[in-house]
Amino acid sequence: MTKARIDARFTALKAQNRAAFIAYIMAGDPDLEQSFEILSGLPAAGADLIELGFPFSDPMAEGVPIQKAALRSLAARTTLHKTLDLVRRFRTGDQATPIILMGYLNPLMTYGFEAFATDAAEAGVDGCIIVDCPPEEADPLADALDASGVALIRLTAPTTDDARLKVVARRTSGFVYYVSVAGVTGAKSADVGSVAPAVVRVRAATGLPVAVGFGIKTPEGAAAVARVADAAVVGSALVEEIAFALAAHEGVASKVLVKASRLADAVHAARLADSAV
Amino acid sequence: MVNATSPPNNWDSYPDSNGRFGDYGGRYVAETLMPLVLDLDQAYAAAKADPAFHAELGGYMTHYVGRPSPLYFAERLTQYFGGARIYFKRDELNHTGAHKINNCMGQILLAMRMGKTRIIAETGAGQHGVATATVCARFGLPCVVYMGATDVERQKPNVFRMNLLGAEVRPVTSGAGTLKDAMNEAMRDWVTNVEDTYYLIGTAAGPHPYPAMVRDFQSVIGIEARAQMLEMEGRLPDAVVACIGGGSNAIGLFHPFLADESVRLIGVEAAGHGIPTGAHAASLTGGRPGVLHGNKTYLLQDDDGQIIDAHSISAGLDYPGIGPEHAFLHDVGRATYVSSTDEEALDAFRLCAELEGIIPALEPAHAVARVGEIARELGPDGIVLMNMCGRGDKDIFTVAEHLGRRL
Structure with a gap:
């Protein structure tokens, strides 16, 4: 399985001329039980792939919403081991939805790259996005993940020029994550006018599907991205629903899943609306 | 590889071209920052090889810093x-x-060579913040200093000093509100303002070339x-x-x-x-x-x-x-x-x-x-x-x- 699950999902979506909706949540936010409830509800809410964050004490690329999600998760004593348990539990009910772990390098280094890669593959993890591990530093991790068939998904940014794209494309698989704004997660809004040519450029350089994230907050924004990219990723706007639900003493999972399905519907209808016009 | 029991005999060969001191160092930053870090590496290497840069720095070290x-x-x-x-x-x-000004003087001259127009820094005790605010005032560049809220409280004289020098001090409340949290926030600022901003790191840490560059200036x-x-x-x-x-x-x-x-x-x-x-x-x-x-x-x-x-x-x-x-x-x-x-x-x-x-x-x-x-x-x-x-x-x-x- 593993990489194959990502490839199969993008192939199927392409055949339907649909972009993927990728939902990001943080493992253990606000606690393991409720995040399992969210996780297991996401496919029915329309998530085609799931990015599952694992917490780090110093999330340098995150804006306030995901910083707070990490703090809630750490307060609930979430670890990388427990994050893998969550995936294992998810896989007993869902064999088709790819799960990508997203986070920072130090917890992986502590776990040990080989042990992590083996355990992640066994748990049903399909890929990893490690924010602070650029290609120049990635070989030891890439060796371990390759041996277990887990994809190492690379980030590209507005600052990544053509020469550097070749470096980024090396040893990557699954899809490429295009960071649509220079900034932290959930702060600026993506400008679709500049995203469209960037997606074309990244797709040409890597030959892989391109997912766009970091600046998508609304169904409208997600739909706009879905018209030009292979996937739209939403994270901060979803984890903010957790904060809102906690503040209002409302059901956390239902609030997040309602938001997720609105975003998913917008992504899935985006190209239909296009062809209808 | 370096054997732990036999130290190397050419200490000047560290770091290597990947910024490694043996197993340590490197460049573990988000992709958005990677091109900037590589740029800085080149700009610093060019400055380091330029006698005019050293002459300019030496002049300020003598007449402004007091060396x-x-x-x-x-x-x-x-x-x-x-x-x-x-x-x-x-x-x-x-x-x-404090010694912090040695590094700040070197880096501000480099930042200006690179055409950067806005300076950010992190500070713990406030000494690096004060030194950064000082060189920014001297060369007329806007300066934002990130400082943990705990440190703002226990180092009030330095906060006031930075304000007098025209710098904006932004208290950081995440984490314990100390130096590491200030550094996280400075990195977030840098990744958001990639065009014009120079991150003036105060200690011999961070992605390559900072550890080598700060060491050289110190x-x-x-x-x-x-x-x-x-x-x-x-x-x-x-x-x-x-x-x-x-x-x-x-x-x-x-x-x-x-x-x-x-x-x-x-x-x-x-x-x-x-x-x-x-x-x-x-x-x-x-x-x-x-x-x-x-x-x-x-x-x-x-x-x-x-x-x-x-x-x-x-x-x-x-x-x-x-x-x-x-x-x-x-x-x-x-x-x-x-x-x-x-x-x-x-x-x-x-x-x-x-x-x-x-x-x-x-x-x-x-x-x-x-x-x-x-x-x-x-x-x-x-x-x-x-x-x-x-x-x-x-x-x-x-x-x-x-x-x-x-x-």
């Missing part, structure tokens, strides 16, 4: 401890009162001290001592002595309430290797790889990591690393003030606290050199509070 700083024989402390002759390298006499300390010692004593010291948070003053002092095999290099970490209590900032003594803030180095961390908040009475040492070159020197055994507790530093602070008429910053007070035993171990024929890297005016409120006095 060379004196080498001072601490006669009464020497008598008090009854051992080796104790010398202070007086970097607390620099403009702005090496003026060791280069001067080595020459001054040869002039005053006709020989090299037996031991060289400096306090360590991130480690910029220590690496600046140590580096020019690395090839002098007879010279022992001793770094003093902050043991806070004591290493066994867990409330300390001694990453080499109490941590293990990991990745934070762009480099691989020793870190205080838990079993899951979460970074643990450091503790030290000294805001400038209150950091859970250490520069990667120190991690390397530790592993190969070229330098040894010891620690002093908050209480030991406070005692040394008072001792130094009373015997030498020098009020040290709480940071070098940690080094003073270990100098006595090193001097006694070396005996009366020995020479020990310590970097007095900052003055203690900023710390009088903290110290007064610990002595139960109200100012």
Whole structure:
């Protein structure tokens, strides 16, 4: 399985001329039980792939919403081991939805790259996005993940020029994550006018599907991205629903899943609306 | 590969082209920042090879910073401890009162060469923030300093100083509100303002080329001290001592002595309430290797790889990591690393003030606290050199509070 699950999902979506909706949540936010409830509800809410964050004490690329999600998760004593348990539990009910772990390098280094890669593959993890591990530093991790068939998904940014794209494309698989704004997660809004040519450029350089994230907050924004990219990723706007639900003493999972399905519907209808016009 | 038992013989070959000091260092940053870090590497290499850059920097070092700083024989402390002759390298006499300005002057000239128009920095004790605000005022560049909210509270004089110099101080409330959180927030600013902003890192840590660049700019300390010692004593010291948070003053002092095999290099970490209590900032003594803030180095961390908040009475040492070159020197055994507790530093602070008429910053007070035993171990024929890297005016409120006095 593993990489194959990502490839199969993008192939199927392409055949339907649909972009993927990728939902990001943080493992253990606000606690393991409720995040399992969210996780297991996401496919029915329309998530085609799931990015599952694992917490780090110093999330340098995150804006306030995901910083707070990490703090809630750490307060609930979430670890990388427990994050893998969550995936294992998810896989007993869902064999088709790819799960990508997203986070920072130090917890992986502590776990040990080989042990992590083996355990992640066994748990049903399909890929990893490690924010602070650029290609120049990635070989030891890439060796371990390759041996277990887990994809190492690379980030590209507005600052990544053509020469550097070749470096980024090396040893990557699954899809490429295009960071649509220079900034932290959930702060600026993506400008679709500049995203469209960037997606074309990244797709040409890597030959892989391109997912766009970091600046998508609304169904409208997600739909706009879905018209030009292979996937739209939403994270901060979803984890903010957790904060809102906690503040209002409302059901956390239902609030997040309602938001997720609105975003998913917008992504899935985006190209239909296009062809209808 | 470097064998842990046999130190290399060419210390100047570190870091390698990937920014590695043995296994440590590197460039662990988000992709958005990677092109900027590579750019900086090239720009610094070009500046380093340009005699005009060195001439310009040298001019400011002499006429603005006030270098060379004196080498001072601490006669009464020497008598008090009854051992080796104790010398202070007086970097607390620099403009702005600490060694931090050496690095800031170098980096601000580089930032201007690169055409950057906005400067950001992180600060713990506020000394680096003050030094950054100072050079920004001098060259007319806007300056934003990130400072943990806890540190803003305990270093009020420096916050006011930065404001007077025209800098905006942004308190950081995430985490424990200390230096590591300020550094996270500065990285977030940098990744958001990639076009115009130069991140002026204050310690010999972060992604390559920062650890090497900060070391180079701070090496003026060791280069001067080595020459001054040869002039005053006709020989090299037996031991060289400096306090360590991130480690910029220590690496600046140590580096020019690395090839002098007879010279022992001793770094003093902050043991806070004591290493066994867990409330300390001694990453080499109490941590293990990991990745934070762009480099691989020793870190205080838990079993899951979460970074643990450091503790030290000294805001400038209150950091859970250490520069990667120190991690390397530790592993190969070229330098040894010891620690002093908050209480030991406070005692040394008072001792130094009373015997030498020098009020040290709480940071070098940690080094003073270990100098006595090193001097006694070396005996009366020995020479020990310590970097007095900052003055203690900023710390009088903290110290007064610990002595139960109200100012």
